[in-house]
Amino acid sequence: MPPFLLEVKNLKKGFPIRKGFFSRIRGTVQALNNVSLNIQRGETLGLVGESGCGKTTLARALLKLIRPDSGEILFQKTDLVPLSSRQMRPFRRHLQMVFQDPYSSLNPRMRVGEIIAEPLLIHRQINRSEKREKVAELLEAVGLSPNFYDQYPHEFSGGQRQRIGIARALAPLPELIIADEPVSALDVSIGTQIIHLLQELQKKRHLSYLFISHDLKLVRMISHRVAVMYLGEIVESGPAEALSHPLHPYTQALVSAIPIPDPALKRKRILLAGEVPSPTELPSGCSFHPRCPYAEERCKTQKPVVKEWQPGRWASCHFVDKIGGLHE
């Protein structure tokens, strides 16, 4: 097997909750709890989960915008976690990010050309005289007119702004792009165009994506592999096709909630009881047990470990044998 481009091992991040006059720490929000995942070159890893489960925290932790508490982020075999921000700088070129909100992710006082050229200037990949030419190339690569160089972001629509954001991410020739819900703020049709653009760029430039979304259907469509996150943990991961018969009861519930545009087709909907527990007080044992329809005594006390049940398919549940879609 070729080496992974990015390998994350047991990443942890907790946010202290401070209260009271002397800012005493009154507990921790465990946003990332032993997250492990890996991405190969040219691959799209889809990351799904409910809002608040830690997807965005993971994205920011991977880029070291938030300092992880423990764990390893191996990028081409270098661990990024212990690096200082100065040591981190040369790696930033290889790891870029596309943001959810195209309105807040572009500096309103900078011209489009300046925005796109900034990463190139920071990493000294071009000198000032090449700037215009390079930006024009990038604008064309994302399907925009090279004449937009002198325009300001407020003159563009959401979809165009997202393309500008993608051009900025592409500029330093990164290996991995972390796309944090890149289409959820856009109209469906515009979103589809952006997805096609991302796929086309992946083929042309051999990019890897970590594609974060809460839209399981979309993730299944564009990802090679999918990881499912619940309360700061990856509860299941596997090839995208395997999502049609999931192993973990949480994934089963998510998959059963995807609407199918066929009124004749009947199937069992798994409705989860209760709310997502507060991440300040994680449940004992399996963190999914309070909402799990199959939970037994054992789930309350013993935390399941992530196990490879089939080649490439991992899940953390005691009863995958009994309830998981292993044999379908």
Added chain:
Amino acid sequence: MKTVSYKSVVWQQFKRNRLALAGLVFVLCLVGIALLAPWLSPYSPTEYDLSSILLPPSTHHFLGTDEEGRDVLSRMIHGSRISLSVGFVAVSIYVSIGILLGALAGYFGGLIDIVISRLTEVMLCFPTFFLILTVLAFIGPSLYNIMIVIGITGWTGIARLVRGEFLKLRHQDFVTAAEATGASSLRLIFFHILPNSLAPVLVSATFGISSAILVESSLSFLGFGVQPPTASWGEILSQSRDFIDIAWWLTFFPGLAIFMTITAYNLVGEGLRDAIDPRLKV
């Protein structure tokens, strides 16, 4: 496709406000008068002419003369230089200090923020005018001292404003994006956060100029400002206190000039504030 820059949008909005536009024209005229003072003033502002003491306004002396026969108009034209330079220099000093401290506090947070914020609050507790009076009493009144003292006592408002803007902008996506690209702290502060936080500072500085002019006039009136025979509006007022019942023009015109100037700056400030309101943005 025509590019609409942020500045042109603000100018469009500003132009709609007629009062603000009038204020701006007045301010620009004042700047012109101050620059051209030696050529515009019909008489010397300091030379005595004991043959024409306390003359009321006439065709020879449009605004009359004072107790030493000096032309009031000429003295006021030269005085406008003092007022404007005090306004601009003092405000430039304190805006620079305020931006620096506010940016440090808002960007780095933590201990730096605590220290700077407490320092700001301590400064706010002093009654500024009396602090300035006290300091001037020690170091002696002069034009430069006034500028410096107003400058180093007035920064608190700007610092708090900039700190707030930095706190708000620090975690905006476009700043995070630049950070993720590898931009240094200096680059984040000067290219990304600061340009987006300057609009309210500009408004505050406009109001600041008017209050600095007022402070200078008050100081000169109390004798702590520029020293005679140098003319300043406050100083003319101060000198003419004794003749208020026999020479109304000595107090009326400098007072009117101060009043109009303050009003004009405030109108410009209000117009700017309305024009940069983010809700009006395209």
